[in-house]
Amino acid sequence: MTDDPVIANLLTVLDANPELLPVRISVIELLAARGRHAEALSQCATALAQDPVNAQVTALLQRCTAALAGGEAGESAAVAPVSATSPAIGSEAADSGYDWDAAEEQVGDIIQPAFVNERSEPYAEGDVGLFERPKLTLADVGGMEHVKQQLELSLLGPVRNPELAKAFGTSARGGLLLYGPPGCGKTFVASAVAGELGANFYAIEIADILNWYTGRSEYNLKQVFRTARRKAPCVLFFDEIDALGHKRSHLSGSSSLRSTVNQLLTEMDSMTSDNEGVYIIGATNHPWDVDVALRRPGRFDRMVLVALPDPEARVSILRHHLKDRPVEGIDLAAVAARTENYSGADLAQICKSATQLAMADSIRTGAVRPVRMDDLAAALAQTRPSTGAWFESARNVVEFANNDGSYDELAAYMRTRDNR
Incomplete structure (x- = not known):
């Protein structure tokens, strides 16, 4: 400890x-x-x-x-970083719970947002996470028609047709949770949604939020939302949301992380926060580990399963990872047919390994030899699907922890897998 x-x-x-x-x-x-x-x-x-x-x-x-080995004498003396918003951050007051809100009110918007990293350097706006305006849209996402339909129904439709959404008592407020096995393109889909909406895309990971000073993690999270609201329309994307929004019942020995979860709940709550034009998307491989309060209405109240890529998606992924490499005689459909249980990340690894085989042969001969089907076949033989453990965990959830029907979509998908 x-x-x-x-x-x-x-x-x-x-x-x-x-x-x-x-x-x-x-x-x-x-x-x-x-x-x-x-x-x-x-x-x-x-x-x-x-x-x-x-x-x-x-x-x-x-x-x-x-x-x-003694090569960095004196490094063991930890140096406390200095915040751009408060000269007291390195003092005992910081460790005992510095009043970040009061400090922020004193400096106003002159140096907002003032994220601080471990190297004592103030972040400029956008340095925490990835802030960009994506050019891709859902049309660039190969296959995955069911996912696109779900996104259209739960988010894109209400945004594009606010009057109709109002008439039917629906809205795009709250959050959307993308879940599924690792390496299946959840981040890519979220970025495509931002492109579809013509919105900024703000990607956040847990390492962007947590800080060792008491209260600073909550402040960082608050600043993330303030920046997203200022940059609206904006898709605020939380990758691995289960790591940040872990079940508070499992955090009994970590009061600081519990406070961070509570801050996230506050920022998403439509009763206390104005998130107009901020579309919040979370991604997780383990939705069953997300705090139940985060999945209540107005928060991550809609879930979309991003499962293994279908044949059309596999062709698109393979084409993408081979497009800038010399190839010859590649039958993408044939490769896709042999990779039914492979994730997008697995397919990327197959293309990388096949390219390395062709490059090694080229180095031996001194002439460029393109990637061929036999290279892909050899790479496929060396690469096993990586999602088996995830499906075992998902099966347990579907069978023993789906009393409220949250995972009916996952259960239906797994039945189709079992029937193949």
Whole structure:
């Protein structure tokens, strides 16, 4: 256990979601900044097992190794960052719960939003998360017709036809939760929705929110929503929302993270917040871990299953990942037919491996040899579907935890898989 509340919060998140590499990197950076290099090295080993060529983790590994060898004298003295909004952030007042709202009122809008990172540098607007205006639309999403229909019904239709929506007592307010197995394009779909609406796209991960000072995580979250409202129309996208909005019943030892969940509930609540023009989309692989209060009306009250890509989507994904590479004699439909249980990420890996095989052959001969069907066949033989464990968990939820019908769509999808 650690006495640092933010590291404790992040480790709690990692216990439930060990695949969240950005969160693990944040833990490594925090541990290294506090001179706890042995613990940081242990986390580096876990991170490199997930992504062996991650340059950021490799650099942190070298830094911690050098520090343990005496190459970074004095690094163990942690330096408290200084906020652009308050000179008192490095003082004891900050650790005991600095009044961020009061500080914000003093400085006004001159330096908003004033996100602070671990390196004592104030963020400019948009530095937290990804802020962009996507050019793609749902027409660029191959296949997935059921997902598109659901998006049209639950979000796009009410936005485009406000009078009709009002007549039928519906609206686009609240949030939309995209869920499904990992690597199936939830982020891509959310970005396409923003493009469809001609809106800004603001992507947020948990590492963008959590901060080790008491009250700072809640402040960061508040600033995210304020920025999104100022940039409306805006699609505010929370990736891995289960990590940020984890069930509070599971956070009994982490009061700070519970407060962050409560802040998220407040920001989404239509009774206390004006989110006109802000379309909130969350993505998760584990919707059953999301706090039930976040799925009440006015919050993430609509769920859309983004399942494994269908044949048309698989062709589109394969084409995308091969489009800038020399190819010859590729039958995308034939490859798609052999990859029924593969996620989009799995298909990307197959294309990458096939390209590496062709490149290795080209290096041996000294001449460019395009990617061919036999390369894809060899790559396919080396790549197994990665979503098996997810479907096992989903099956348990469908069979034993679907009393309220929340996962009827998932249950129907799994029945079609079983009948194939």
